[in-house]
Amino acid sequence: MNQTEKTIGIGELNHGRFKTLPFSHDFCITCGLCSSSCPASGIDGFDPRMLVRMVGLGLEDDVVNARWPWICTMCGKCEYVCPMDIRIPDLVRSIRGLREKAKIPGILQKGLEAALKTGNNLALPKEDFIYIVEDVAGEIAEEPGFEGFKVPIDKKGANLLSTIHNKLVNTHTEDLKYWWKIFHAAKEDWTITSENWEGTSWGLFTGDDEAVKVMAGRIMEQMKRLEIKNLLWPE
C-alpha cells in the first residue's frame, strides 16, 4: 500500500469500520503537520496524515496489515501539533490491537505471552529470580557505606513497592543497584515481590488492552496482599 498508487473500489470504503475508535479522526483537515513533525515519517514511506485518512475512509485491511503502525514510536509529537486535536498515537495503538496475534512483529507478542503465563517476559522461575536479586544485593553490601545491605522481598506493610523491568534481572543488573542504593540512602521502607514483579507491559505496544489490564491487576493484587499503599512503577 505504501509506494504505488492503487485504485480502490468504492465498496472497500466502509466509514463504519472504525466508528468504535474514540478518536476524532473524521475531523482531519489534512494539513500534514503530523507528517511534517513526525520523527519516523518517510521510513518505508510512513505518512501519518495518510494513515489517519485511511482510517477515516475505513480501509481496515490495509491499515491493519500495513507496517506503518509498527514504525510509529508513539512519541506523541503528531498529537501535540495537530490543530484538530486528533489522538494519533492512540489511533495507532488501536490499529495494532486489531492485528492477528500471530502476525504481531518482533518479540512483542512472545514476551507478552510469557508474561501472561509466568508473570514475567523472560519466563524466569521464582528461584532464579531470587538468586539473581540476592546476588546483586550481595554485591552492593560489599561496597563501602552499604555494609549489611539486603534486598527486602515480599515485605508486608512496606511503604513502597517497586516493580522491576525484566532486563534489570537479565542483562542490566547494574541498573538495579542505582535504584536500590537511592532507597537505602533515603532510608526508604521498600520492597519487591518474589512473583509478578514484571514492570513492563507489552500489551501497551501491541494494543492489547486485556493484557494491560491483567498485568496491572497483578501489581494491584501484590499491593493488597502486602498491604502497601505506594507504588513505584519505573517503566
Place this chain on the structure above:
Amino acid sequence: MDSSNVLVIGGGIAGLTTAHELSKLGVKVELVEKEPFLGGHAIQFTCKAIESCAKCGACMAEEKLNNVIHNENIKILTGANLNRISKNDRFHYNIQLNPDDKNQSKCTGYSSSADAVIMATGFEPFDPVKKPYGYRVFKNVITNLDLERMLKTNGIALKPSDGMPPSKIAFIQCVGSRDSKLNHLWCSKICCASALRMAHVIKSRKPETSVTFFYIDIQGSGKDFEALYQKAKEDFQMIRAIPGDIYKTEDDWLKINYFDNLSKASIEEVYDMVVLSVAMIPGSKTKELAEILGIIPCDTGFVGSCKNNGIAGSGGVFVAGTAGGPLSIAESITHAVKTAWDVAKYLKTRGR
C-alpha cells in the same frame, strides 16, 4: 435626518465607509478610533497590481480616508477610547482622548450622544509566537501583514536581518486559522489570495526570487482567482503540507521540515525568509464592548450574525466589517455600505 447622530466605533475601512455613506445622507457621525491614525489594517496593505489592477482593494482605503477627512458631517476622534456608553432611548457615551498620553494634565473627557452605534472594531492578527516557527526569535520570519507593510513601503521584500532582498521565500498558510486547539475553526479567507498576489508582486520585481507555498488547500473565489492559481502553480513550488518546525542554520538561513507527498519522504529545505499567513481573530476588546452594547458574540468571538445572537440592528446597535468575521477589503466595504443603509432605515423608523 439632520438631527440624528451616529457613533461609529473604529476607523478602519468599514468604519470609514459607514461614516462616509451616512454623511452623504446628511447624518451627523462621530467616529472614534483608538489608534492615532485612521485606515486600520487596510491602509497598511500594499497594491498588488502587476500588469493590471488585481482588485485587492488596498487603494480604496486611501480613497475612503479622503472621503471622511474635511467632511462637515463627520467628527473624527483619533487616539480616543470609548470610556462609557449607556442607553436611555438614545446612547450616551464618554470618550477619553489620548488615553496613553501620561503627560496629559487637562481633562480630556468628551461626552456626547447618538441614536445608533456601529461597531466597526475590526479584527486582530493572530500572534504566531505561539507556533513553532520562531516568530520574534528569528528576524527573517515575518507575518503576511509585516510583508504587506514592507511591500507598501519599499516595493520589494527585504530581509529584516540585513535589509537585502531574499532569494528564497517560503509562505506558510493557515497559521492560527482552522485550528481546533485555539478554538479558531474558521478560514480567514483573505490569506490565500493576498499571499499569492504578494508572491507574484515580489517575483515580478525580482524574477530570480524562488517562492515556495506550504498550504492545506488554496481557498479563493472570484472570476480572476483561477488564473491567479494557475500562474502560481507555474511560478511557485506548491507543497500541500504545513511544516512542523523552523530551525536556524549556522549561516542564518531558516530550515524547514515537511513531508513530501510525491516522493513520500521527509524533506529538509532552507529558505532565507519565511512569511506566516496569520489568522484574522476577534479583537481583544470585542467581547467586552459587545457586552456593553448588548450584543452576544458568536462562538468564534466575532460579532457577525450567527444562530445565537441575532443582532442585526436590534436596539440601534449595528456591526460593520471584520468585527463580524473575516472579510476582504472589498467585502468589508460592501458590508459597511449595507450596514449604513440598515442604520439609515433604523433612523427613519425612529422618525429622525
